[in-house]
Amino acid sequence: MTTALAIEADPYILPLPEPDGPVVMDRWISLGNSHPNSCYSDDIWSLGPLTDKPGDSIHKINLGKCPAILRSEVRRVMWVLINGELRPTYIRERGFQNRTRDGVLTMRDNILQWLKFARWLGRQGVSQLSDCTMEHWKAYAAKIASSGCGRGHALTILRWLSDLWAFDQLSVSPCGITRPPWEDEGVDDYLPAVTGEAGGENKTEPLDPTVIGPLLTWSIRLVEDFSGDILAAWAERRRMHARVAATPSTRGGLAAVKNYLQPLVDSGAPLPATVSRKHGITLAHHYVAAVTGASWNQVHDFATRRGLRMLAALQPGPSPMQVPVTGRIEGRPWREFMDYEETPILVQHLATAAAIVIMYLTGMRPQEAQSLRSGCCPDPEPNPDGSTPRHLIRSRHYKNVRDSDGHHVSAGEERAVPWVAITPVVNAIRVLERLVPDGELLFSSAHHDIVAQRKQHGALKRSSLGRRVEKLVSWINQEATAQGLPAQHVPEDPHGNLGLSRLRRTLAWHIARRPGGLVALAIQYGHMRTALDARTSTGYGSRERRGFHGELDVETALAAAQTAARLRDATAAGEKISGPAARRAIVGATSMPSFEGALTTPKAAAKFLARDGLVLFDNPDAFLICAFKRDTALCEPDPGATAPNQFACQLGCGNAIRTDSHARAAREHADRLDAKADNVPQPLGNRLRRTADRFRALADAHDSAAQTAEEAVA
Known part of the structure; x- marks a missing residue:
């Protein structure tokens, strides 16, 4: 013993x-x-x-x-x-x-x-x-x-x-x-x-481009165009609700209820309705009490005596509030009025949209976003030269956080270097700060349980946020139909539910593979790789910390490897190649190491990308492949960069190559520009035709200089 x-x-x-x-x-x-x-x-x-x-x-x-x-x-x-x-x-x-x-x-x-x-x-x-x-x-x-x-x-x-x-x-x-x-x-x-x-984040499938496009568009629209109306309506609804709670029953109140409801009943007009978990569609008691100045009990008693609960279910109507509508969609007001009963649902969708904007446009893990608090992103002081620094987000991280004894720290720790927030992210944070008290979690369960009003601890859980994303998608599709915008529906994703963990990988996919596409064009506040490539200063996570750049490196390496494989297959099938980097591109494509499954780790991806001059990046917007060599690149890459600034691709760069397919695509694009030029005002049409001529000149230059892969390396 x-x-x-x-x-x-x-x-x-x-x-x-x-x-x-x-x-x-x-x-x-x-x-x-x-x-x-x-x-x-x-x-x-x-x-x-x-x-x-x-x-x-x-x-x-x-x-x-x-x-x-x-x-x-x-x-x-x-x-x-x-x-x-x-x-x-x-x-x-x-x-x-x-x-x-x-x-x-x-x-x-x-x-x-x-x-x-x-x-x-x-x-x-x-x-x-x-x-x-x-x-x-x-x-x-x-x-x-x-x-x-x-x-x-x-x-x-x-x-x-x-x-x-x-x-x-x-x-x-x-x-x-x-x-x-x-x-x-x-x-x-x-x-x-x-x-x-293999498992882990780097095997998570990114959201399909047809899904993230409208989802991000609607999320930013909710945050930037509709949030003012929604938050004003929410404040008015809470004021009306509080007034009802403090209103006693009086004779005047009962008379006001009768004078408001009886004409609606007599004329067969719709009655203000709400959806109750217990009764289904029923009369909107709180709303009627608020607009009449009566007590809730007086509305309930009158509705019970007159059978208005059943009548409201048969003839449900809106509950308009006296809140001006300022938001626009396609140049017209997005609502005729703000509805008392719809407002809690809109607030919930607004918070979900803010979560999507924050997580997608920073690359944060869900658990990091869940720990954000009001005040985490203060407005920066102007620089001495008058310029304004970027907004920084102070947050906590949790992955592999341990104390001096090696014990897991459940509370995590503050990131040594903050996240950089581009404008849409700042706007999303400001919206959430209007929903929670100062210093509170931005996704506080107690303040975001808008509909059920349950008292819960901590932040909204990932499963709850996931369900809210699915509800937001349903609302977006209904709204797109109602607004006459069927092209802005969010389709089903081929890989299933739109889990929040997929946003991080999706951002890496778009930065690596769509440099001039969704992120750059849908936001119009600056290119994401520009904000992300300053790794030391922005703190998006170093390779050692396995931060967001790990995902970005993996996706970039996979895209580059696939570009090399396509070039190898194309030249083997007889396509010719041109450009100052043709020889280097062929060598890079044919000497590419085996990468099946290997490039799903940040370390392997970083090693692959470090082969300066031999890594190939497809740039479909410029109709070329970049055999990226940092010292000769004209896109002004940062020191130590392992990928080009594809959105800043320059004519005459020594890293460019084209194939027959690129030349054909350039001519087809030129034809589309000519067709478009015929249907626009002359100054714009002339500009489009000059651009089309420039693309045909690129294709002609390729045809005159094109050679086989064997000739290029000879």
Whole structure:
């Protein structure tokens, strides 16, 4: 039996907890965490005391899902996992785990696997953990390997099962579970075969261009064109609602209700209606009370006596407010009036649109956006020369944040270098700041639960934001139809739901592959790569921090590799090539290293892009391929840049090459410009014809200088 002296000599050994003791020891609860602590004897344990990230839910562990015969022992090891630390010497020996203590989400997932294992042991007739034999371990590992899960996930499960044994060793009274065989024999033989599949952010599919285009357009439209009307309507609605709550019942109020509603009933006009969870479509009691000056009870009593609830469902009408409409769409007002009942829904859509603008146009992870607070993006002081610096966003990040002891920090830490905010992002933040109090989370659950008005902690959860995006898309499509703009519908994405995690990869895709397209043209506030390429000053994440530039490098490298492959296939099929960099481009295309699956890591992508002069970038807007060599580029790339400023492509650059396909595309574009010139005023038409002539001249120059790939490298 372990003595008190031994416990004192070994700080990693934990004593047995008292039945009424806390689940989480005080040492692990951060200052400011007010989530209630469960008792050790409870069958439901809250992990709230370990949760400080605003966007995380409060997870709970249900010990009732553990077989009763094993529950006491599993409870003990769970408590040690929550409050203990693995010995550093043990961590070094294992090699595959580099921390002594995990974060709350990993703890939760770990415990859930233990409960599954305990239920399996119970079905095998095991009544105490010490009866778990090597055969049991091997049989369960085989079950995992044959379950269809990937090799990486299977490895994680086996690591968690090893923790059951490892943390048991840290109890003053261990259960005596045996050491899993893979701890001694190595884990490879217990895992499913390698499939070659990769995971993580860099395998996330970007949103289809036909989806992100109208989604971003409508989001910016809501923030910049409609937000003034929506927020004014929201303020007026709250004022009206508060007035109803403070209005007593009077004779004059009852008369006002009758004078307002009875003429509508007599004439068969629509009645102001709302949608109730309990009653469906019904009379808008609050609205009627507000416009008549009556109490809610008087409206309810009158409506009940006259059967107006059913009548409103048959003849539902609007609830207009006296709020001027200033927003325009296609040059006309976007609403005839602001509606009392529609306003909460519009506020919710406005907040969702702001979230999309912020996350898409910065490259933030959802958890970073969830931690933003009012005041995070102050207006900068003008420079001495009168110019205005860019807005900076102070935010927190969470990925791999650990304290000096290597423990996960649930609250994250402030980014060492802030994000840079272009104008649409600043506007989105300003909208959100009008919805929450000073210093509050911009996506505070308590202030964004506009419709249900539930009191929730922290920020809106990712699942909730995801559902709101889907609702916003439905609203956009209805609005596009109502406004006569069918071309601005958001279609279904080929890869499924529009998850917020896909926005980050989509931004990288558009910067890398559409340099003159969606981001640059839909925003008109400056090119995104310009803002993003100043890596040191902007703080969009260094390669070492695996920030946004990791995603950008991966997408850029994949695009360049595909350009090289297309050039190689085209020249092999007989297409000719021209341009000062023709020889270098052919060498780059034919000497491209094998990259199947390899370029999905930032490190591999950065190495690929560092091959100065051999990396190929397609520029369909300029009808050429750039064999980017930094020292000879005329697009003024930054020092150390590994990609051209494709939006600033210059004629006569020594990095340019063209193929027969580029020449054909240039002529086709020239024909389209000529056709357009015939239908516009003469000055503009003449300008279009001169541009068309310039593109035909480029194609003619290619035809006169074109040579085969073999001739180019000779």
